[in-house]
Amino acid sequence: NEGNLTMTKFVIDPAPQVCLPIRGSNESFPVRRIYCIGRNYADHAIEMGHDPNKEPPFFFQKNAQNVDTSGTFPYPPQTSDVHHEMELVVALKSGGAEISLDNALEHVYGYGLGLDMTRRDLQGEAKKLGRPWEVGKSFEKSAPMSELVPVSETGHLDQGRICLKVNGEIKQDGDLNQMIWKVPEMIAYLSRFYDIAGGDLIMSGTPAGVGPIQRGDKMECEIEHLGTMTIKVI
Ligand code: MN
Numbered sequence: 001n002e003g004n005l006t007m008t009k010f011v012i013d014p015a016p017q018v019c020l021p022i023r024g025s026n027e028s029f030p031v032r033r034i035y036c037i038g039r040n041y042a043d044h045a046i047e048m049g050h051d052p053n054k055e056p057p058f059f060f061q062k063n064a065q066n067v068d069t070s071g072t073f074p075y076p077p078q079t080s081d082v083h084h085e086m087e088l089v090v091a092l093k094s095g096g097a098e099i100s101l102d103n104a105l106e107h108v109y110g111y112g113l114g115l116d117m118t119r120r121d122l123q124g125e126a127k128k129l130g131r132p133w134e135v136g137k138s139f140e141k142s143a144p145m146s147e148l149v150p151v152s153e154t155g156h157l158d159q160g161r162i163c164l165k166v167n168g169e170i171k172q173d174g175d176l177n178q179m180i181w182k183v184p185e186m187i188a189y190l191s192r193f194y195d196i197a198g199g200d201l202i203m204s205g206t207p208a209g210v211g212p213i214q215r216g217d218k219m220e221c222e223i224e225h226l227g228t229m230t231i232k233v234i
Contacts (some may be wrong), residue, residue: 006128015231018064020091023227029091029148032199034062035190036087036116036137040205041178047161047208057181059188061091062203068141072234075215079099079119084163084213085206086172086221088157090113090183091148104184104191109198111157112144113171113221116203120212133176141192143203146229158182160224162207166217175206176223181205196208 019028037059039045044053079166093109116137123136159177163170181189183204190196213219217233 006078006204007129018067023147023149025191030199031064031067032197034201035059036203037186037205040180041174041207043208044206051234060137061139062143066138066143068144072232073144074141074234079121081121081212083118084119084212084219085119086166087114087116087206088204089206090202092198096197097191097195099188099191101188104187105156108151110148110150111154111226112148113223114203115144144231146222148225149166154225157225166218172207172209
């Protein structure tokens with residue numbers, strides 16, 4: 001009963017609303033769901049051992065509570081192979097079901113930088129056993145993110161350099177125009193399966209060059225037209 005929230009007496013304290021800051025504003029973007037596309041850059045699909053031409057898109061989800069804007073990434077437990085995946089984050093201001101390709105971009109609030117941090121060893125095991133990916137993908141602080149930049153400032157981003165350096169060395173270096181499934185296509189596709197809504201984020205996939213990080217590393221992320229984000233692994 002969402003309309004009645006202020007009247008509701010909870011038996012425990014409700015979890016705080018997860019938010020992303022907005023560049024140049026003291027208002028915040030409330031995060032609802034996080035949809036992440038797999039293998040959306042051909043060269044990354046190839047490096048993971050897949051044929052980029054034959055597959056329809058597929059998505060997994062992270063939890064809103066996985067978002068972190070502290071500028072740090074604590075090395076997670078139960079793994080010895082954590083990979084960076086540098087991604088464009090698409091933030092939706094509205095949604096629906098069965099959204100047409102032509103109207104899809106009208107639902108975008110803005111864009112940001114994000115890391116789809118991955119416990120690659122656990123993900124690999126899950127893949128091998130045909131199990132879900134959550135344990136590899138949806139863990140605490142697994143989604144470091146920047147502030148969002150509204151579309152009114154950036155326009156829609158269908159091209160531009162996307163890159164990540166670890167300790168000053170370029171590891172991932174691609175262009176948003178290499179996405180196999182473009183932003184409007186991802187929105188339209190997701191809306192056939194889910195009621196997507198304002199507050200939802202789409203992590204739009206990573207270019208080639210994913211690899212492991214260690215405690216003490218500095219990850220410098222950049223997307224042309226958006227800016228930079230620096231994350232320290234602790
Ligand atoms: Mn990813």
